[in-house]
Amino acid sequence: MRTIPVQLQQGxxxxxxxxxxxxxxxxxxxxxxxxxxxxxxxxTGSLVFGILPxxxxxxxxxxFTPLVNYLSENLQVPVRIETAxxxxxxARRTHEESRYDILFTAPHFFTRANQKAAYxxxxxxxxxxxxxxxxxxxxxxxxxxQDLEGKRLATVPPLGLATLLVRxxxxxxxxxxxxxxxxxxTPTHDASLLSSYHGVxxxxxxxxxxxxxxxxxxxxxxxxxxxxxxxxxIPISVAPRLSDACAAAITGLLVNMGSTPEGKAVxxxxxxxxxxxxxxxxxxxxxxxxxx
Amino acid sequence: MHSNSSSLFQSLRFxxxxxxxxxxxxxxxxxxxNNISIIQATHTDRLRDTATSMIQQIARTSGNYMVAVDxxxxxxxxxxxxxxxxxxxxxxxxxxxxxxxxxxxFPARPWPVADTHPAQVKDGSYDVSDxxxxxxxxxxxxxxxxxxxLMEEAIRKSRTRGxxxxxxxxxxxxxxxxxxxxxxxxxxxxxxxxAQQVGKGDYSIRxxxxxxxxxxRTASAFNQMVTEVSNxxxxxxxxxxxxxxxxxxxxxxxxxxxHVQEEERKHLARELHDELGQCITAxxxxxxxxxxxxxxxxxxxxxSASAILDVSSRIYEVVHAMMQRLRxxxxxxxGLVEALxxxxxxxxxxxxxxxxxxDATGNLDSLDERINITIYRIVQECLTNIARHAGxxxxxxxxxxxxxxxxxxxxxxGRGLDQSTPSDGLGLVGMRERAEGLGGEFxxxxxxxxxxxxxxxxxxxxxxx
Numbered sequence: 134m135r136t137i138p139v140q141l142q143q144g145x146x147x148x149x150x151x152x153x154x155x156x157x158x159x160x161x162x163x164x165x166x167x168x169x170x171x172x173x174x175x176x177t178g179s180l181v182f183g184i185l186p187x188x189x190x191x192x193x194x195x196x197f198t199p200l201v202n203y204l205s206e207n208l209q210v211p212v213r214i215e216t217a218x219x220x221x222x223x224a225r226r227t228h229e230e231s232r233y234d235i236l237f238t239a240p241h242f243f244t245r246a247n248q249k250a251a252y253x254x255x256x257x258x259x260x261x262x263x264x265x266x267x268x269x270x271x272x273x274x275x276x277x278x279q280d281l282e283g284k285r286l287a288t289v290p291p292l293g294l295a296t297l298l299v300r301x302x303x304x305x306x307x308x309x310x311x312x313x314x315x316x317x318x319t320p321t322h323d324a325s326l327l328s329s330y331h332g333v334x335x336x337x338x339x340x341x342x343x344x345x346x347x348x349x350x351x352x353x354x355x356x357x358x359x360x361x362x363x364x365x366x367i368p369i370s371v372a373p374r375l376s377d378a379c380a381a382a383i384t385g386l387l388v389n390m391g392s393t394p395e396g397k398a399v400x401x402x403x404x405x406x407x408x409x410x411x412x413x414x415x416x417x418x419x420x421x422x423x424x425x
Numbered sequence: 426m427h428s429n430s431s432s433l434f435q436s437l438r439f440x441x442x443x444x445x446x447x448x449x450x451x452x453x454x455x456x457x458x459n460n461i462s463i464i465q466a467t468h469t470d471r472l473r474d475t476a477t478s479m480i481q482q483i484a485r486t487s488g489n490y491m492v493a494v495d496x497x498x499x500x501x502x503x504x505x506x507x508x509x510x511x512x513x514x515x516x517x518x519x520x521x522x523x524x525x526x527x528x529x530x531f532p533a534r535p536w537p538v539a540d541t542h543p544a545q546v547k548d549g550s551y552d553v554s555d556x557x558x559x560x561x562x563x564x565x566x567x568x569x570x571x572x573x574x575l576m577e578e579a580i581r582k583s584r585t586r587g588x589x590x591x592x593x594x595x596x597x598x599x600x601x602x603x604x605x606x607x608x609x610x611x612x613x614x615x616x617x618x619x620a621q622q623v624g625k626g627d628y629s630i631r632x633x634x635x636x637x638x639x640x641x642r643t644a645s646a647f648n649q650m651v652t653e654v655s656n657x658x659x660x661x662x663x664x665x666x667x668x669x670x671x672x673x674x675x676x677x678x679x680x681x682x683x684h685v686q687e688e689e690r691k692h693l694a695r696e697l698h699d700e701l702g703q704c705i706t707a708x709x710x711x712x713x714x715x716x717x718x719x720x721x722x723x724x725x726x727x728x729s730a731s732a733i734l735d736v737s738s739r740i741y742e743v744v745h746a747m748m749q750r751l752r753x754x755x756x757x758x759x760g761l762v763e764a765l766x767x768x769x770x771x772x773x774x775x776x777x778x779x780x781x782x783x784d785a786t787g788n789l790d791s792l793d794e795r796i797n798i799t800i801y802r803i804v805q806e807c808l809t810n811i812a813r814h815a816g817x818x819x820x821x822x823x824x825x826x827x828x829x830x831x832x833x834x835x836x837x838x839g840r841g842l843d844q845s846t847p848s849d850g851l852g853l854v855g856m857r858e859r860a861e862g863l864g865g866e867f868x869x870x871x872x873x874x875x876x877x878x879x880x881x882x883x884x885x886x887x888x889x890x
Contacts, residue, residue: 189489192560198561215492
């Protein structure tokens with residue numbers, strides 16, 4: 134870490150001195166961060182950025198390539214996107230192989246990864262909590278959860294957060310998802326949404342962020358009939374083999390992403406407002422959800 | 426050899442067949458060459474398009490597996506593709522150029538460089554590669570190698586088939602052309618042979634009309650022409666025969682007339698000799714008696730008797746001369762040669778400036794009277810003509826006889842005869858008629874300033890000697 138000496142002019146007021154110090158600090162932060170970042174991960178050779186396959190691979194690569202490139206350029210280490218064929222395989226690779234150096238996954242998957250493979254939380258998406266929604270086509274007669282009885286409800290695989298949240302919501306509404314309706318498993322949130330959009334199923338369950346990111350044409354032709362309880366937003370964690378310096382460098386880049394034009398562009402592309410320091414306590418409440 | 430090859434090239438049949446076969450070979454060679462080029466281009470383009478299509482398809486569809494690191498599913502997916510016959514290897518490389526999937530014959534490192542087109546391949550394997558992308562991001566590379574052996578085998582089969590078809594077509598063309606040529610030239614040959622027969626005078630030949638084509642129409646026209654020529658020839662032959670008959674009759678008439686004339690002259694000469702000659706002789710004898718009896722008496726009686734004697738002598742000379750012209754007695758008494766000698770001697774007496782020569786050889790003593798008088802008259806006419814027109818200084822007469830014929834030649838060194846100018850006289854015509862009347866030949870040769878030679882040949886029969 135290197136510091137930049139600042140010579141304060143005599144005769145300044147205390148307020149002016151404080152402002153000057155703040156400005157100097159702000160100016161030195163990126164340089165400090167950059168120095169940390171560059172030194173932090175270069176020993177690792179390359180980093181694997183594992184992303185839960187919650188959307189199609191093309192969409193996933195499209196959305197996260199700017200972020201990965203941003204990290205790669207600033208860490209001066211190749212960072213590559215990887216995912217898995219499905220949630221189960223993704224979880225297995227995470228838990229058994231610690232395959233991903235940086236883990237971008239659903240909150241409840243992080244909890245498991247933390248528990249089983251000691252992944253360390255380094256940041257979270259700095260957005261309000263997220264939730265799952267149940268949507269039906271605009272012209273559908275389904276208005277309430279009760280109307281879903283006997284209908285076909287598309288959702289992500291059973292381990293998906295959306296499925297867990299929707300099942301909980303259905304149970305709370307007195308509907309047994311295993312008995313009263315037909316849960317149709319689709320590989321991703323996009324697939325779940327499009328199944329009812331195309332009339333293959335009567336309704337779709339998916340997380341709200343993917344729904345918000347869907348095309349306007351699809352989104353406008355669907356109607357939300359229910360939303361689940363909220364969960365913390367997406368956590369970013371790192372494998373235990375990464376050094377603290379590397380983890381800190383990544384954290385610094387994520388948290389301060391909004392301070393550079395390039396970082397802002399990346400956030401805008403991901404439709405995130407920013408990242409914040411990760412708080413493991415926030416995700417502890419998901420244990421209850423996972424225990425059901 | 427040269428004439429054989431020359432006649433071969435002149436043969437319509439050969440030229441027809443050679444032309445058609447040459448054109449056929451040239452066109453088929455071009456066609457085969459073009460087809461082979463097209464086949465090669467088609468096969469190579471097909472392989473290129475197939476390879477491009479396959480590798481693009483794999484590059485597009487493998488990205489998800491690469492990002493998901495789902496190599497098992499990718500290999501399962503690709504395992505169906507490797508069954509493609511021409512595909513020799515298929516390798517999927519990750520972003521570090523490590524082979525994550527290798528199907529078929531694993532290529533040696535370094536990884537093969539992609540070829541631009543199968544036609545430019547030298548090592549027998551058409552290598553292609555493409556980048557595997559997802560959302561525009563490179564996720565690896567796919568390498569594929571296509572063996573050219575199947576394509577080359579297909580090209581070879583196509584080439585063999587094309588050449589076989591072309592060869593069969595050439596053979597078929599040769600056969601058909603030969604058959605047509607034979608048929609055509611056979612009929613032309615018949616036509617040529619028939620024309621030759623007609624040329625030899627056989628007008629009975631007719632060509633069968635086998636078809637209504639050009640040759641058939643030519644044959645029909647030929648038959649029509651032969652019929653016309655035959656009719657005309659028959660008419661000409663009839664006319665010629667009639668002319669020949671008339672000529673023979675005319676010649677016979679002339680001959681008879683000459684014979685009658687000679688007989689009449691002979692008779693007249695004999696009458697003159699026997700009757701008038703005797704009377705004159707008697708008159709002379711009486712006149713001599715009167716003259717002798719008158720003695721030295723009356724002078725007037727002696728004078729009258731002498732006058733009668735002179736007149737009668739003069740009459741006798743005239744009559745004798747007339748007898749000689751009508752019928753030379755020496756001809757009957759001493760033969761042809763002596764008669765000719767006398768005639769020539771007499772003639773030279775009248776024309777002493779002209780040197781004469783008579784050469785008679787062979788057996789000329791026992792010739793028929795008609796021949797003798799004919800030869801004599803011809804020589805007489807020749808000498809008359811020479812005296813009148815030739816202006817010659819030398820005349821040679823040659824007469825030779827052998828067992829078959831008698832040949833007379835009379836030549837002078839005079840001014841010659843312009844044969845292009847028809848003669849008004851009948852002398853030459855008479856000579857010809859006399860010779861031909863005996864079945865002989867009359868020939869006249871002459872050049873301006875080089876004299877005239879008349880040659881006559883008369884065949885001799887056994888009875889003529």
